[in-house]
Amino acid sequence: MSLVKLYDTTLRDGTQAEDVSFLLEDKIRIAHRLDELGIHYIEGGWPGSNPKDVAFFKDIKKEKLSQAKIAAFGSTRRAKVTPDKDNNIKTLVAAEPDAITIFGKTWDFHVHEALRISLEENLELIFDSLEYLKKNAPEVFYDAEHFFDGYKANPEYALKTLKAAEQAQADCIILCDTNGGTMPFEVAEIIKTVKKHIKTPLGIHTHNDGDCAVANSLIAVEQGIVQVQGTINGFGERCGNANLCSIVPALKAKMKRDCISDEQMRHLRDVSRFVYELANISPNKHQAYVGNSAFAHKGGVHVSAIQRHPETYEHMRPELVGNCTRVLISDLSGRSNILAKAEEFNINLDSKDPVTLEILDNIKEMENRGYQFEGAEASFELLMKKALGSHRKHFQVLGFRVIDEKRGEDKRPSAEATIMVKVGGKVEHTAAEGSGPVNALDNAIRKALEKFYPKLKEVKLLDYKVRVLPAGQGTASSIRVLIESGDKHNRWGTVGVSDNIIDASYQALIDSIDYKLHKSEE
């Protein structure tokens, strides 16, 4: 099967997404990761737009990329100037990229309303901008903006714009679903007609406003297009662009099309997370293929079946994209979930052992009271060990007291906690202050126990979430506290539930410390 070329626009269209912006250094780092991933073209930005994008094209020349070509983006010339005098075109050429992509108008409505020029003038803009660039750049691509909407409104004119690009010898003409509302069946039909008139290789660039960007890209490949544009994680203007993290595995695993190697695809999840990290955006756990939940199984029936054969509830092997199968624990679990977790935790548990059912019943009863073990697997592991009698008690809390005091309306409140613990035969009584009552309690627990277990100094509190359980009792409601803790190597979640926020926090904090002590021993 012929190669489908991947054209990544994370660094250009991706940054048109609300909340997404990359530093110059980040853009360079992302370009390296895209190159390693095997992306064929990396659109680095619009040099006519801002100094950062100009600097990108200057700096990327000093970097050693293994195979990717760097593309610069811009528009056709302005109506009143020739291409050699047009600032945008001049900056594109001056950036000296491997390829230049310009967008032009296809839709008569846009020509009239956005450019306010005649239809004929627009054809000239397209033709002579591309003709000029062809003489000044190694490769030139033409993004036919709003192609599908334009075609639906005035097919004859839309095709004329493509003809103008073809006559100027654009190397690839990319059909854009700029407003993102085209349906897959329309994409297929329209491309069929375009191919009767245009012989230049075609590409596709879709937006996700109708939630069809990936489907539209794939159906375009089925119709014979040779270049797919998209972004990592689907970042892009409004609802985003076509998500390359979905397109790549679909092309390779489902459509058997050549684009990147199997080994490169095993880094897809890593690249997805890297881009989230640099964009300072939390990864979408439900993202297809690469998200944490993409191969996470919760229902007992599903877990039972995947243990017999993963394909019963997995559409492909998660390892192909660097992901993995996960089993979740909740009140929808069956024995299979418990057994799968025991195996993951290296705990010997027989399916016929009555303790399996005991653990399952306990989970269901606790979840009914508001516990949630999906995000608190460390608490679940401890609970399992307690049920099996393999839990070692490292310490005993004899009691604690928390004081939260505010002396006057304009004074900051202060918090203090005291705790009494017993380790071996020794009783330790400690007090500590904190920025709030939970922080004071956390400090006091650690201060008391670090003396006996110095490894606890490594533990950091990474996240703390409080959820009022819907009991309709206002401030007297039960609440759930979910804590995420971590050390140099691991992260783990613990849970506490009570109608007292300090008590719920205490349960989650104690589990976190207990878990660390168990892991250190193992």
Ligand SMILES: CC(=O)SCCNC(=O)CCNC(=O)[C@H](O)C(C)(C)COP(=O)(O)OP(=O)(O)OC[C@H]1O[C@@H](n2cnc3c(N)ncnc32)[C@H](O)[C@@H]1OP(=O)(O)O
């Ligand atoms: C479909 C897409 O995603 S295209 C990419 C969109 N991305 C961006 O806009 C991000 C980068 N953009 C920018 O930095 C700025 O908009 C610039 C530098 C490009 C232009 O800035 P300004 O000159 O101030 O113009 P403004 O931002 O108002 O843009 C509208 C201008 O672009 C012109 N324009 C729009 N499309 C085209 C086109 N295909 N060819 C030529 N000119 C075009 C409009 O006619 C208008 O010019 P006019 O005011 O002289 O009539």
Ligand SMILES: CC(=O)C(=O)O
């Ligand atoms: C070119 C482009 O970004 C678009 O048409 O959406």
